[in-house]
Amino acid sequence: MDMESPHRGQRADSAQGSQGEQSGAALPRQGSAHDREAPGPPPVEQAPPGSPARPPKPAHPPRPGSRLADWLRAPRPEAEPGIWRYGYRPLPPRDPDRVPTRQLLGGALVSFLIAWLIWSLLYNGYLGRYWLWPLEVLAPGATWKQDGTAIADVVALIYYALIIAALAVVFGRLGHWPELARRAWARLSGRSPRRPAKERHDAADPAPVPAPPAQSDPVEWPDLRAHGAGRAADMLASEVRDGRMNDVDHARIRRAWESVRTRPGRLSAFVETVLANGAGACVHPSGRRDLPQGRSARHDLSVGQVRIGTAADSERNPLGYRGAGVALEPSLLGTSALAVGPPGSGKTTRLARPVAESLCLQALAGQAAVVAVTAHGERLAPDESFDVVVRIGHPGSSHDLDLYGGTDDPDEAAGMLAEALVGDLTEALPGGDSRRAATALAQLIGPFRAVHGRFPAVPELRELLDGSDSAFDGLRTALDDAGLAAQLRELEAYGRQSGRAGDAPALLADRIALLDRPAFSGFFVPAGADGPSGDGSAGAPSPRPFSLRALEKPLRVRIDLPERGHAEASRILARLVLAQFTECAAAREDQSLFAGLVLDDAAQTVTPQALRGLQRVRSAHGGVLLTLRALDDVPAQLRGPLLGAVGCRMVCAGVTPWDAEHFAEVWGTEWVETRDVTNRQLVSDEPLTKVVHAVRRLATGRHVTAESVTVRTVQRERWSASDLANDLPPGHAVLSLTTVRGKRTPPILAELGE
Structure with a gap:
């Protein structure tokens, strides 16, 4: 049973509005930019008239053993980065000098037999009677086999006991009897059960935890009670016990309560909302309380983790990771991640999809905003899992992508658009980057906006970049009539440099033509344009424009690229989304939400x-x-900087040796202890030794050799290019992680999947 998803199989209880109607609604703010740990005010949802005091029970009640209460009480100890903390059981540190139990048992048995042999020889007199002289002095006439006086017998018994104790001490120390006894006792007492490393590290279904005292039981919401919200705590506790709450509800209400802690004036509104809506309080504007199509991975929203695999129980992994679950979370994704692997290696279905799903769940809990970019539609998640779905070039798309990123600044808009159009042509651009192209674009779209109050549509921009006399002269005349001298100077400066061969305007004109295709008619229409052509002519209504400026809200967005038939245009749009995301995410006023971009197949999108x-x-x-x-x-010159710019790196099974070499280089070397064993043939001049050697050679078929061992400490690659390219089993990957605070992990061999 799946304790990580205590509500799997349930459906959202609340009424569901249509996705198109909800996606355009303004979402509540979540806090201030200067305090990420104290998110903004909770979205207070008033109960509609006639609604029940509590949300109805799910159609399928929770199964025994998978209740939210047990899930909340499960242990989540602190662990190294990337370890799945739910049910994690840290292993005790391993002593490198620890003797294996089997070897220890053999040594103890041999030492006991030797001690028993010596005592037998002493007892039967085969070693003489000199060792009995102390007994003869203390108790004359007393022997072990003949009766003497009572006192003599007692003295003899004590003497022999001392001899046996001395033998036990000497040979017990040689045979490590005390250590063997400690291990046997620990096993019999249940302190160190013999179980596989995976089970010891990660209990996939730990036993239900007994209810702790009310002041520390998460089911009873002690924090709310301690701050005067006892009625709300009673309501939420009953929702948990009755099975009306899931993990998304718990995470969402917990975040809303954290915002109330920073703004005590909202306490009464929070309590009223909880009393009116129960587990459905402060619900996401879409009305969703879970993903409607179920989940493809295991999630732990209490710590924001999604499990992507299991670390192999291999000597190549650090001891703390062997057999443990491997998980990602915002503190790791905040350093950005790169996964490289051939098709079918699992980087999409076992990495990108679980991460996108996790961010969607966190968005429903008011903790994140996610943008998923894919050329395969529902490959990352179905439509119902998102608030906004942008299908560029699809006639049924309800949303369009704002070509200028929702900004009013011509220089900012030109920078993002130039990066999308010619960012991959750095070698052909003057200056080696897209800044010259951005300047040329700003010299066009700035004057156009000054005249028309909006940025140009794709056909209009193409005409200007192509150097159309009518478009250029018309814009110049409009600027002159409006008295915009500064904008006119910008346009004249563009005209003077646009005639140079190989300059940025020519490259921009060639690339913008890829977006001015019949398949994209009606798309990329800026705000204020009347028709699909953007020239003021009547036409079919265009999809609603969507801008990544909305990342300040807990939105779930998927952008489908027109990969089939428009590969180059798809690459331009992927670069545009990446440029707009990095610009808009950094410019957010409220940065309490984690902003995540999942870019499936980032080919030709990496630029300086x-x-x-x-x-x-x-x-x-x-x-x-x-x-x-x-x-x-x-590009070859960007491969090293790319691996250095991201904090989390993953190489999947099946990569080429050339790709593996880059990862091996970035992971570096480590000091290891090596043992060199040398065998040399023994040659003797002694006749008897020659005979013995001849007999051994006749029996074994090999020459008699002597073995010498040399131990050295050397530097070796953590993972060599050959190991990464040839030795990774199918379905496995090697990954290294870095937290936003700078803590790093060594490369970890993991099997992808649950």
């Missing part, structure tokens, strides 16, 4: 500007997950 953006996102409580089929999809 994108790498700088990843660093800015890290300091803005956000992160990006990139997946690649191979590092060949990244």
Whole structure:
């Protein structure tokens, strides 16, 4: 049974509005930018007239043993980064000099037999009677076999006991009898049960934890009681016990309560909302309380983790990770992540999808905002799991992508658009990056906005970049008539440099033509344009524009790229989303929400500007997950900087030796102890020794050799390129993690999946 998903199989209780109607609604703010640990005020939802005092029970009540109460009480000890904490049981530190139990038992048996042999020889007199002289002095006439006086017999018994004790002490120390006794007692008393490392590390279904005292029982919401919200605590505790609450409800209400702690004036509103709605209080604006299609991974929203695999019980893994679950969380994703592997290696289904699902659940709990970009539609998650679904080029799409990122600043808009159009052509651009192209774009779209009050649509921008005389002269005349001298100077400066061969305007014109296709008619229409063409002509209504400026709200967004038939346009749009995300996430006023971007197949999206953006996102409580089929999809000069810019790196089974070499280099070397064994043939001139050697050679078929062992400490690669390319089993990956505070893990061999 799955304790990590105490509500799996249930459906949302509350009334569900249509996705299109909810996606455009304004979502509540969640706090201030200067206090991430104290999120903003909770979204207080008033109960509609006629609604019940409590939400109805789920259609399928929780199964015995998987109740939310047991899930909340399960232990989650502190652990190293990336370890699945639910039910985690740390292993005791291993003594490198510890003798294996089997070897210890053999040594103890041999030492006992030797001690018994010596005592037998002494007792039967085969070693002489000299050892009995103390007894003859103390008790004359007393022997072990003949009766003497009562006192003599007692003295003899004590003497022999001392001899036996001396033998036991000497040979017990040689045979490690005390250590063997301690291990036997520990096993009999149940202190160290013999179980596989995976079970000892990670109890997938721990036994129900007895209810702790009310002042520390999470089911009783002691924090609410301690701060004057006793009625709300009673209501929530009954919701937990009756099975009306799931883990998303608990995480969402807990976050809302944290915001109340920072603003005590909202306490009464919070209590009233909880009393009116129970577990459905402070619900997400979509009305969802869970993912409607179930879950594909195991989640622990109490600590924000999603399990992606299990660390192998291998000598190559650190002891603390062997057999433990491997999980990701915002503190790790905040350093951004890169996964490289061929198709079918699991980087999408076993990494990108669980991470996107986890961020969607955290968004429902008011803790995150997520943007998932994919060329395969529901491959990451179904439509019902998102508030906004942008299908670029699809006639049924309800939303459009704002080409200019929702900004009013021409320079900012030009920078993001230039990065999307020509960011991958750094070698062909003057200056080696997209800044020259951004300047040229700003010199066009700035004057256009000054005249028309909006940015140009794709056809209008294409005409200007192509150097159309009518479009250029018309814009110049409008600027002159409006008396906008500064904007006119910008336009003239663009005109003077646009005629140069190989300059940025020519490259921009070639790339913008890829977006001015019939398949994209009606898309990329800026606010204020009347029709699909953007020229003021009547036309079919365009989809509602969506801007990544909405990342200050707990939104769930999926953007489907037109990969089939428009591969190059798809790459342009992927770079555009990445550029807008890094810019908008860093510019948020409220950074209490974690902003996550999952970019499935990030081929040709990595640029110098994108790498700088990843660093800015890290300091803005956000992160990006990139997946690649191979590092060949990244320019050669950017492969090293890319691996250095991300904090979490994963290489899946099946990568090429060239890709593996980059990961081996970035993971570096470590000091290891090596043992070199040398065998040399023994040659003797002694006749008897020659005969013995001849007999042994005749019996074994080998020459008699002597073995010499040399122990050295050397530096070796943690994982060599050959190991990564040839020795990874299917379904496995090697990954290293870094927290936002800078704590790093060594490379970990893990099996992907639950």
